[in-house]
Amino acid sequence: MEPFESKVRESFGRQAFMTTLRAEIDCIGPGKIEIRIPFNQSHTQQDGFVHAGVISSIMDSACGYAAYSLAPEGCNVLTVEFKVSLLAPAIGKRFAARAQVKRSGKTLTVCAADAFAIDDDREKLIATMLGTIMTLPAPDTSPSV
Amino acid sequence: MEPFESKVRESFGRQAFMTTLRAEIDCIGPGKIEIRIPFNQSHTQQDGFVHAGVISSIMDSACGYAAYSLAPEGCNVLTVEFKVSLLAPAIGKRFAARAQVKRSGKTLTVCAADAFAIDDDREKLIATMLGTIMTLPAPDTSPSV
Amino acid sequence: MEPFESKVRESFGRQAFMTTLRAEIDCIGPGKIEIRIPFNQSHTQQDGFVHAGVISSIMDSACGYAAYSLAPEGCNVLTVEFKVSLLAPAIGKRFAARAQVKRSGKTLTVCAADAFAIDDDREKLIATMLGTIMTLPAPDTSPSV
Amino acid sequence: MEPFESKVRESFGRQAFMTTLRAEIDCIGPGKIEIRIPFNQSHTQQDGFVHAGVISSIMDSACGYAAYSLAPEGCNVLTVEFKVSLLAPAIGKRFAARAQVKRSGKTLTVCAADAFAIDDDREKLIATMLGTIMTLPAPDTSPSV
Numbered sequence: 001m002e003p004f005e006s007k008v009r010e011s012f013g014r015q016a017f018m019t020t021l022r023a024e025i026d027c028i029g030p031g032k033i034e035i036r037i038p039f040n041q042s043h044t045q046q047d048g049f050v051h052a053g054v055i056s057s058i059m060d061s062a063c064g065y066a067a068y069s070l071a072p073e074g075c076n077v078l079t080v081e082f083k084v085s086l087l088a089p090a091i092g093k094r095f096a097a098r099a100q101v102k103r104s105g106k107t108l109t110v111c112a113a114d115a116f117a118i119d120d121d122r123e124k125l126i127a128t129m130l131g132t133i134m135t136l137p138a139p140d141t142s143p144s145v
Numbered sequence: 146m147e148p149f150e151s152k153v154r155e156s157f158g159r160q161a162f163m164t165t166l167r168a169e170i171d172c173i174g175p176g177k178i179e180i181r182i183p184f185n186q187s188h189t190q191q192d193g194f195v196h197a198g199v200i201s202s203i204m205d206s207a208c209g210y211a212a213y214s215l216a217p218e219g220c221n222v223l224t225v226e227f228k229v230s231l232l233a234p235a236i237g238k239r240f241a242a243r244a245q246v247k248r249s250g251k252t253l254t255v256c257a258a259d260a261f262a263i264d265d266d267r268e269k270l271i272a273t274m275l276g277t278i279m280t281l282p283a284p285d286t287s288p289s290v
Numbered sequence: 291m292e293p294f295e296s297k298v299r300e301s302f303g304r305q306a307f308m309t310t311l312r313a314e315i316d317c318i319g320p321g322k323i324e325i326r327i328p329f330n331q332s333h334t335q336q337d338g339f340v341h342a343g344v345i346s347s348i349m350d351s352a353c354g355y356a357a358y359s360l361a362p363e364g365c366n367v368l369t370v371e372f373k374v375s376l377l378a379p380a381i382g383k384r385f386a387a388r389a390q391v392k393r394s395g396k397t398l399t400v401c402a403a404d405a406f407a408i409d410d411d412r413e414k415l416i417a418t419m420l421g422t423i424m425t426l427p428a429p430d431t432s433p434s435v
Numbered sequence: 436m437e438p439f440e441s442k443v444r445e446s447f448g449r450q451a452f453m454t455t456l457r458a459e460i461d462c463i464g465p466g467k468i469e470i471r472i473p474f475n476q477s478h479t480q481q482d483g484f485v486h487a488g489v490i491s492s493i494m495d496s497a498c499g500y501a502a503y504s505l506a507p508e509g510c511n512v513l514t515v516e517f518k519v520s521l522l523a524p525a526i527g528k529r530f531a532a533r534a535q536v537k538r539s540g541k542t543l544t545v546c547a548a549d550a551f552a553i554d555d556d557r558e559k560l561i562a563t564m565l566g567t568i569m570t571l572p573a574p575d576t577s578p579s580v
Contacts, residue, residue, distance in 0.1 A: 373519075
């Protein structure tokens with residue numbers, strides 16, 4: 001396993017919320033990653049679809065780890081902001097968030113992610129995200145950025 | 146209880162994900178609402194802060210219900226998109242999302258929300274959201290908007 | 291010239307601000323368009339780069355016309371919102387905004403656009419946009435959406 | 436004139452695009468500013484309203500200068516990203532963008548702005564923005580952030 005992959009998987013393993021969502025890393029490369037979750041009734045909104053916040057959560061983590069995979073060793077990452085457009089209701093057996101870095105900078109990285117509902121072999125685009133990630137020297141996780 | 150409040154509380158009660166987060170409506174008025182959650186270790190990210198997706202989830206629900214409180218009877222609402230800026234790490238015993246309608250239209254409503262970390266009586270602004278909500282006739286929850 | 295192209299060119303010709311920017315449609319297809327402007331010193335910001343608002347303007351028009359090219363005959367379009375991430379300073383002889391529809395709906399269309407600085411034959415990605423466009427029946431250009 | 440005001444007015448005077456729009460600073464304080472423009476037919480879109488990109492331009496400059504007013508001496512600012520929601524058509528004799536800092540950090544500042552159409556003494560909210568501004572040491576205006 002390459003260094004970028006092992007550090008991403010180690011950090012991902014410490015995201016308790018990803019464990020709560022039963023999220024898994026499906027595939028990973030330098031500057032890109034796919035995260036998957038199964039449908040879970042306890043993550044739905046009033047109409048029985050998966051809550052937009054849950055889909056946004058896996059897209060946010062995917063953007064963060066796409067950026068983190070390119071960050072210099074010892075650096076940490078932090079989401080600055082993101083915008084998500086919801087394109088279709090989150091109905092399906094599984095959901096995937098695919099993120100990739102659009103521009104990698106010393107301090108700021110911009111990532112795009114798409115989310116899909118997956119049933120058997122069919123995929124449907126349900127959301128898209130554009131976000132900004134900040135790279136921080138590791139010992140400094142202070143909020144004063 | 147006024148009609149806008151009872152319909153919001155009824156719909157909120159059907160959001161399984163809000164129940165999962167142990168979210169509660171703290172106060173509610175026409176076009177505004179506050180939703181609160183307690184800290185929960187199982188909703189954290191790699192540094193032990195609450196995951197940005199969880200904070201975004203209660204802000205999104207708050208924006209949706211602020212819009213829903215003003216929607217004509219029998220109508221449904223759907224989040225079209227939102228943008229969230231993360232201002233400080235989500236560290237605290239409790240978290241609150243306060244949303245209010247900025248502009249209410251026949252089809253689209255624009256809402257703003259702020260999120261706070263709350264410890265004892267101190268509040269700290271940790272995130273801010275700007276989002277668009279669509280109002281739909283109730284029987285038509287189709288994705289073809 | 292196909293109907294979608296002639297209606298887009300006719301509407302574009304009525305955007306006085308695009309004329310002011312000396313903007314031109316470079317190429318156009320169903321659901322996609324490229325708009326170009328030359329560098330103009332009178333459109334710069336304090337460091338001599340083209341103002342982010344100018345680059346956003348051609349991206350916004352490009353998103354709108356990408357959506358409009360797919361809209362039913364007689365319908366009008368209106369930008370609901372957009373988010374733009376600025377990836378590099380707008381330095382160059384010419385600038386291009388390339389937009390395409392990500393999801394086309396009856397009422398709302400989501401478009402993505404990239405902007406490039408162009409010098410001779412080299413292109414550099416300088417900005418990216420994600421926006422929402424509303425389709426309206428033509429006679430109703432009222433703000434009450 | 437206080438130092439924050441003189442540095443903002445000096446930089447604003449170098450934004451050629453603001454001069455092109457005949458923009459003026461209406462009032463200014465630490466962390467907040469109002470910029471005004473008159474209606475100009477050459478800045479309109481296809482329906483005769485002022486182009487969303489023009490309104491976004493004065494909101495972007497207002498956010499940037501609100502952040503710049505709080506930046507340490509010798510530092511420069513750069514817009515990282517913004518999201519704008521368009522609430523009503525830009526119809527009026529004059530337009531104002533009012534920005535204020537929501538959170539000021541060492542590297543990143545988050546600003547909110549509202550835009551108004553002004554006719555005689557009546558004001559109408561037409562757009563709202565949420566944006567991120569980066570503070571840079573002055574000699575380094577390089578794009579490698």
